[in-house]
Amino acid sequence: MSNDEHIYQQILKAIVEHQLPPGARLPEDRLSEAFGVSRTGVRKVLQRLALEHFVIIEKNKGAHVNRPSEAEASEVLDSRILIEPQLIPALLNHWDLTQSKRFRSMAKEEKQAEAANQLAKSIQLTARFHYELANVSGNQVLARFIEQLCYRSSLILAAYGTRGSVGCECGDHTQLLDLLDEKKSDQAQDWMRHHLQHIKSSLILDSTTDDNIDFQQLFTH
């Protein structure tokens, strides 16, 4: 793996696993020192992360971890709800025992991570289950897009997730695998739709943001 890619993966992982919370500043000096490269290298990575909506870069103010708006959160989930179920027919064309076993082992790992309260690992595996599944459909272009949306969803959970959100998201992926094994395309699609809808409704999207609190309403009763 190239050096840039390594730095990219490290920072993305830290953001997605909520080590770097939304709003956290990312000074180029500190990062270049941490990774042992010049600012040139980290700037490149930060610009990529900005294009992918994981960080925001403001002119002369540098980069900070994105705090997704409610609209963004909603749209990312809606996009997944629209696309992921649609991938299932193509996915079933490539579905076989090997795939089934692979995903079952992933689902098992997920449950273990969740049981052991390993938040970071749990988040990582949940996202991975979805985008690896998208990948089986065979359309790389869509799979890459879904991968991005899964990572963005992890970031959204950091901002709007309830305590049990990640566990919720797990739901139980083995249910889906059962339907896939039985080639029940329509039911699998419905399951996926409801699964994602469930995640979306577990978010707290009630337009009370930190920096825009209506004190008048809050203290007048």
Added chain:
Amino acid sequence: MSNDEHIYQQILKAIVEHQLPPGARLPEDRLSEAFGVSRTGVRKVLQRLALEHFVIIEKNKGAHVNRPSEAEASEVLDSRILIEPQLIPALLNHWDLTQSKRFRSMAKEEKQAEAANQLAKSIQLTARFHYELANVSGNQVLARFIEQLCYRSSLILAAYGTRGSVGCECGDHTQLLDLLDEKKSDQAQDWMRHHLQHIKSSLILDSTTDDNIDFQQLFTH
């Protein structure tokens, strides 16, 4: 518009409108001279274009305009076929006379550009019709993705399009607008699906690439 954004738009335009054909090299010196900035600025833009699949950057070899593989071409069109029709229900929620007029004037401009054989303008307007339509659906995340896919489609046309492809792609967008005005959601979705399918099948995806010609088969008859 920031300076970077200006350079980005200029180069993207040149690629999408087939001024810079697939395979064309993009030396940083030449570009920085042309735009009157240092290499730093153009590198940033080239890296963005690479992430978006408009150019390919090879280590120590620099950037050249991407020549999409057949698989990529096929997947980009398939992605549009999957998503764009699905956007129509949401789109109809925001559809009114103002929108209708706006798009009819765009469709008219398209026809004129095509009639006048203005290839570049024609390509630009055809892509724009689609991604502006996606934008009306209200989901910015999906709309931005569709915008990318539309531009990539233009690049794909440069590589695999037949002479009449661009004209073909125009089909007649006013037909769709008629269906939208009548709120015929299902028919509009079908129209969109067939429209995109038509564009896809107009491409020449027959695995005979320039650098892999089977001379044996070609001259043995």
Added chain:
DNA sequence: TTCCTATAAACTGTATACAATATTTTTTAT
């Protein structure tokens, strides 16, 4: 104290320098 202002420190934006790699041209031997 609290607020405003001035100064200092930290940080980003852009250009440039230099080393490493690739490409082209020239030279040399067969």
Added chain:
DNA sequence: ATAAAAAATATTGTATACAGTTTATAGGAA
């Protein structure tokens, strides 16, 4: 004349320098 080898040129990758901007700190007046 052709092909291989060597030198010269061009191009990219990375670090660094410096100017411009923002943010933090300190000092002084109400």
